[in-house]
Amino acid sequence: MGKTIIEKVWEKHVISREEGKPDLLYIDLHLVHEVTSPQAFEGLRIKNRKVRRPDLTFATMDHNVPTVNRFVVQDEIASKQMSTLEKNCQDFGITLADLNSPDQGIVHVIGPELGLTHPGKTIVCGDSHTSTHGAFGALAFGIGTSEVEHVLATQTLWQQRPKTLQVNVSGALGKGVYAKDVILSIIRKYGVNFGTGYVIEFTGDVIRNMSMEERMTVCNMSIEAGAKAGLISPDETTFSFLKGRPYCPNGIEFEDAVAEWKQLATDPDATYDKVVELTADEIAPTVTWGTNPSMSITIEDTIPAPEDFDTEVDKRAAHRAYEYMGVTPGTPISEIPVQHVFIGSCTNSRIGDLREAAEIVKGKKVSPNVRAMVVPGSQKVKKQAEEEGLSAIFVEAGFEWRDAGCSMCLSMNPDVVPAGERCASTSNRNFEGRQGKGARTHLVSPAMAAAAAIYGKFVDVRKLETASV
């Protein structure tokens, strides 16, 4: 019987399999950032251990960095965390894309951008959105700091073999419907933990027809469905994205690599432990109204009533969400005003995302009631957007144009939403307090966020004229 890509990649990386133990898995690429690594390096020092493969380890700083006046870190503790990463990378011989590097950016943006991410690799990082790299057919997952230390010391992890889950999205997306709407719709339909214990493979025409950037948006939020990882079998779209990237093989070696990568795709007769389906006509521009990513509705809907939830526990959670979010059942989402717009994060900060937003913004002005910012995912994305004239479109409209970092996705740096105010955000989590204590986050696509900036509320982007950029 055939195998899924998940099984193929897993099997290629098993170093040791013994009865009564998890598999010992080899890790091909370890990405490191400033927040979840200091304690791991400290652990190595205490035990006098080395980093086994500094050449398979790559670090950057993204979570804490200011996105304006980036060399002036006013938060002393944040500054210490960044200088600690510098010292750790120096002491242990790890390449670091620091604030001076043209390669710096959000770890899940720069991995693919530099061509560090390849099909068939096992990739880990002390960050739950590591699933992003699955878009290339890599098995990529987030780990805790103890596991970061374990990978630094041994280049391996003990892992239980996950179950496999196919999420098939068939049909064709209409105008104004984007990858973000696809993944939010999947999570709305199946819940925030339907993926727990599984690795997802996304399949179907909708996924096949996506660009690499759109695929990254989908895989990025696999963790919001509870999945260990989410991936997509590689194809020509994948290979042409990777060709010529700095850390990719060149010439004949690239052709050899492609031939090998082609073998990874799931076999036609392979089966999964679980299969779920979504069709494109179920997907419309989506806005979250509550405090987890499954609490979403389409732009045409109203805030759901308590009766719409099946269980007592869910009803209680809905009541908490109404209160925290300051929304009332029955209110059309299109009537809710926003005060902040954030276009950025490892979910939606790539060049394609910025083009999508700029098409809406071009020639218009940000509402006087809104503070809007664009935070490119990497310094390279920033440069490209400036060369393409996208930054000029944003700046002329009244957006703030920032340097690369995680920024308002989790507001560890000074980019914070004040209590009680609303933010239309292209990030991945609408948890309580995520963008600031008492801040109210509504997750949307870059196009929906751009439109919210112009109109000061959520509008149906399917009905808007878009400009070419």
Place this chain on the structure above:
Amino acid sequence: MEPFVIHTGKVAGLDRVNVDTDQIIPKQFLKRIERTGFGQFLFYDWRYLDDETPNPEFELNLPENQGATILVANENFGCGSSREHAPWALGDYGFKVIIAPNFADIFYNNCLKNGMVPIYLDKADIEYLLDQSKSADYQCTINLKEQTIQDNQGFTRSFVIDSHWREMLVNGWDEIDLTLAYEEKIANYEKQKARA
């Protein structure tokens, strides 16, 4: 890591679903470079009011939950971010055992790596424990070797935990030491890969 064999302690209930790691330890406290000292920030935004005084309505601030070492939670506990600061904060606060109908994968793993025992129980058992936890002197005993949990009112359940992780916890072994014993296998794998 300190070995975990048997533990008896007071039970606190937190009857909420999808408690994410952003709630367990909000991001403003992730900037420390140590593993210790996170207990004071556990559930910070729920635990304290805007004026930084304890929120009297928050579950862990209730008088009956003071001194608890066992936390009973609800579905999908620990979802969201991979931050290991979450189990560090729970452990530093005093919890040694977390019981829930299910956990998010990364959080579950992070508990195991810190000598904290995550236990899955059926929803009906969770309901029972949540109900009992309202009494101030309610205690349970967890025997990890036997994989049992019991109280003094006749409630006894066995629970499932992977035998590998159970051994690691019971013996308090260092996982990296254990893996370094596989050096030859790892080196061979690397050699083969380089040839391929």
